Amino acid sequence: MKDKCLAIIDDVDKLDSVDDGFIHYQLLRFCQATRLQYLNGQLSIRNQNSLQQQHVDRKIADALLKKGTKGAYTSWTQQDRAWVDMVLHLPHEQGGFGVTNNTVSRHAALYASTARFVAFLGTFSRDAQQVWLPGNNLDDPSTWVAPPLRMLQHLHEVLVQDYECTDQPAAAQLSQPPGPAGGAAAGAGAGQPPQPAGSQDQQDGKLILPQLNRLHEVYKRNQVASSASASSQDQQPAKPTIPTQKRVTQQLTTHWPLFKALRQTFANSRFAQQLQLHLPQKVKATDQDSALRIEMSALEDQADDGKARELHWKPMSWLGTLRPTTVDDAWAPAIWQTFFTSTLGLEVPVLSSLPRHHNLPAAKCGCKKFLLDTHGDHISTCTAHSGATKAHDWMVGRLGPLFRTAGHRVRTQHGVSTSAEGRQKRGDVEILNYLQDAAGSRNLVFDLAVTHDRYGSSAQPLHNGLLTHPLNLDAPLHVAARQKINKHRDLYANNRNITFMPAITSTSSRMHGEFLRLLFLQAHRETTAHFTAIGMPAQQHCDAFRFRRAAFYNGLKSKVGLAAAKTAAMRINLNIDGCGVVAPPVHSSLRAPHLLANLLAHNLPLPRAAH
C-alpha cells in the first residue's frame, strides 16, 4: 500500500505537463484517484495506511488546484482549503467535482467487497464453506472469528451507528401466517413498511444494509417458491441486496463529520451558494406551456399507471463523461482557471491579477460605470463589451451541428450583425421541419441566452454579487426565458411555419426546462434514425431503444454542459482580453491583432465583418 501511494504521488507530478485543464483533470480523476480502490477492497482497515492515503488525496487536490487556481491556493486559510478539498471530492449529485476521495471511499470499498465475498460463499455447500472459513457459520455472525468477517461486522456497526444506515427489516416479522389479520399485525409489528426488493433507500435518506446473518442469501437462487404453495410467495421477505460501493461512499460522504462541520461553517457564504447552484435539477418532460408539448407527450409512458416522465440535469456531470473530443472541447489554461475558480466561488485569476489604476480598489470596466469585482459578477452581466456576444455566438456555433445528426437541416445565425434588422429577423438556430402536427410541419427556432445568477450591474453597488433569487435558484432561468418569449412572440405570432422557444443556461451551467426537453427530443430523434439506419424497427418502449436513447441523451447533455461552462468562462476572459480597458491605452490599430490572436487561441470563429 505504501509503495502504491508513492507510485501514485510520483505519477501525479508527471501529469503536470498536460496543458489542457480538462484533460489534466480527467487523467487525475479517472487514472490516479481510483488506483487505490482495488487494494482498499482487499486490505483490512488497519493495514490501509490511512495517512499515506491522505497524502495521495492531498497530492491530487494540489495538482488540480495548481492548474485551476494558477497557484493562488498556496495562500489560502486552512478552512478555505478544507472547503475546496471537500467540493473537489463531492460527487456530481452533490454539486462537486467528483474526484474520488480515498480517505472516505476506502471504507466503502472494503465493506462492498467483503459483503460480496460472504454472499459468494453463501452459494457454496456447507462443507465447502467450512473449507474456506472453518468454524465460521455464515448465518450466525456470533461465530465469526475470521479477520475479514470481523472487519465486516465492525464496518456494519459503524455504518449503522454514525452514517444513517439501517438494517433490512427482519425476515421473521414478514413470514407470519397469511390472512388479513396476521398481515396487519405483521405490518404493525415491523414498525415500518417492508421494502420492495432491490430498493436501497428509504424515504428519509437512510441506506438499507442487508443484515449480516442474511448476507449469505444474496446470491442464492430462489428455491422456496417451487417447494411452497403459490400463496406463500407474497409472504416471502424481500431478498437482501448489497448496496453498491458508490452508494455506500455517497452515504459516508453525506454524513462525514468533517464535511458536516464545513457546511455549517460556510452556511450562506458564496462558497455554499455556488455548491447549491451546481446541484441537480429536475423538470417535467411534458408541460402545457411548452413549445414541445405535443412531441413530448407522445414520448410519455402510455400505460395507465405510467409515471409522468421527469428529465434530470446535473450541472457538473459533463466533467465525468469520457468521449472523443474535438478542438472545440479544448480548455486553454486561462479558460480552465476561470471555470474552475468561478465554479467554486473563488477569485478569478484573470480578474484578480488586473492592474489597478489611479489607486482604485479594483480595475474599472469598459462600460465606465462599474469596477470589476474579482468574482466575475459584473463582467458576466455587463453587455458593454464584445466578449458577451462572442462567447454567445461561439456556443450557438456548437449547438447548431448537434441538431443535424438526425438528418434535419439547421440554419444558425451568428449575431455578428448589430443592426436592429439583422438581429431581429430570426433566432439563433432554426431547425427546418422539426415539428409536426395535423396542419403539417413547422420549423423550430430557438434563441440562446446565458443568464447570471447574481447581480452584476446593479445601480446599488451593495447588491453586486448577491444572488438575484436566493430562494428560487431556477428563477433567473425563468426570467430570461420570459424575456426571450416576450421579445420574439410578436415576430412569430402570425407565422404558422415557425415555433419559437428560448434556450437558456446560466453561468453556473444550470439549464432551463425547455432546453432540456429539446435535448431529450433530439436524443429520441437520433435513436430513431440510428435504428432505421441499422435496419431495425424503432420501438420506443423496448429496452434496446431506451438504452440507446439514454446513451445519446447523455452524450448530448455532456456536449451542451461543456459548451455552457466554457461559454461562461470565455465571456469573462474575452472581455478582459478583448476590451483593452485594463491595459495601458493602446491605439486601436494595435488592439486588433491582439484580439485576433486571442480568438485563434480559443478556436473561435473569426468575425465576418471587421469592426
Ligand SMILES: [Zn+2]
Ligand atoms: Zn461594465
